Amino acid sequence: MNAQELQDRIAAFPYWHYRFDFDEGISTPVHDRSIVNRHEQRRSYFFEPLVRALGGSLQGRRVLDLGCNAGLWSLLALQAGAEFVLGIDGRKIFIEQAELVFEAKEVERDRYRFVLANIFEHEFTESFDVVLCLGLLDHTAKPVSLFELIRQVDASVIVIDTDISRARSSVFEVSNLADPHSVVDYEMVLIPSREAVIELAAQFGFSTVPLAQNMTDYTGMRDYRDQRRLAFICSRGVILEGLGAESRPLAPWWVTAAVNARKARTSPDTSTDASRRNAD
Numbered sequence: 001m002n003a004q005e006l007q008d009r010i011a012a013f014p015y016w017h018y019r020f021d022f023d024e025g026i027s028t029p030v031h032d033r034s035i036v037n038r039h040e041q042r043r044s045y046f047f048e049p050l051v052r053a054l055g056g057s058l059q060g061r062r063v064l065d066l067g068c069n070a071g072l073w074s075l076l077a078l079q080a081g082a083e084f085v086l087g088i089d090g091r092k093i094f095i096e097q098a099e100l101v102f103e104a105k106e107v108e109r110d111r112y113r114f115v116l117a118n119i120f121e122h123e124f125t126e127s128f129d130v131v132l133c134l135g136l137l138d139h140t141a142k143p144v145s146l147f148e149l150i151r152q153v154d155a156s157v158i159v160i161d162t163d164i165s166r167a168r169s170s171v172f173e174v175s176n177l178a179d180p181h182s183v184v185d186y187e188m189v190l191i192p193s194r195e196a197v198i199e200l201a202a203q204f205g206f207s208t209v210p211l212a213q214n215m216t217d218y219t220g221m222r223d224y225r226d227q228r229r230l231a232f233i234c235s236r237g238v239i240l241e242g243l244g245a246e247s248r249p250l251a252p253w254w255v256t257a258a259v260n261a262r263k264a265r266t267s268p269d270t271s272t273d274a275s276r277r278n279a280d
């Protein structure tokens with residue numbers, strides 16, 4: 001594909017959630033620093049620890065990216081050496097974006113597949129080593145079905161990045177998706193507390209490490225800073241070493257949020273959930 005065609009195809013989409021950079025200075029039109037910073041911080045928060053914990057590469061691993069959106073995490077998985085990635089998303093626009101990104105990056109066709117489907121209606125017939133469950137658990141009313149699906153594909157490692165309830169007990173809070181356009185299954189969703197994620201994973205045989213935050217800049221990261229979002233790495237039958245575990249804060253969330261903000265010397269986060277739309 002030549003540069004002009006790539007530019008035209010990028011521009012044909014009404015919006016993009018991620019900045020992708022291509023040859024000849026071409027990129028997707030995401031200039032908001034809070035969005036760019038958010039995904040850079042997320043990458044060093046949960047993706048890099050995942051790769052390190054698996055020995056420094058995803059070589060030979062088959063990765064399932066649930067709710068893959070435009071394919072950012074699928075691409076990072078392949079760049080980290082994954083053998084194959086299946087990305088699945090319930091919205092056509094995102095699957096088309098992911099296809100375009102991978103075509104423009106000239107990723108070998110036999111290393112990936114993107115599927116347009118509701119994950120709860122798709123029949124999974126392959127097995128995977130690693131499941132990326134990023135921004136998805138908080139987008140569903142079916143947390144148990146989600147884990148049934150993950151067990152069905154025989155994964156031994158799951159990365160979960162999710163909004164959480166600040167409740168200290170093991171609960172799921174009833175909520176609604178902020179953006180009705182993002183509904184794939186139900187508008188109602190169940191937001192897990194930190195303990196609920198750990199217990200849910202344990203029910204399916206996974207032990208779970210809630211990841212200690214390592215953000216250097218909380219711009220676009222107010223939900224993490226305010227203890228409303230957390231990432232977890234769950235494993236079953238494999239030993240993951242070197243993961244920095246978050247110890248449960250003894251102080252109330254607003255004290256921890258203030259400490260986080262001071263530690264990272266952030267500028268105030270001006271992003272809103274609405275500005276993030278449905279990216280994560």
Ligand SMILES: C[S@@+](CC[C@H](N)C(=O)[O-])C[C@H]1O[C@@H](n2cnc3c(N)ncnc32)[C@H](O)[C@@H]1O
Pocket residue numbers: 066067068069073088089090091094117118119120133134135136139140161182184185278279280
């Ligand atoms: C908040 S975004 C997260 C995107 C990406 N995984 C990330 O973390 O950056 C949630 C994505 O999951 C998709 N999604 C939500 N529920 C789904 C379902 N039941 N089946 C397939 N895709 C779903 C949405 O279309 C959206 O692209």
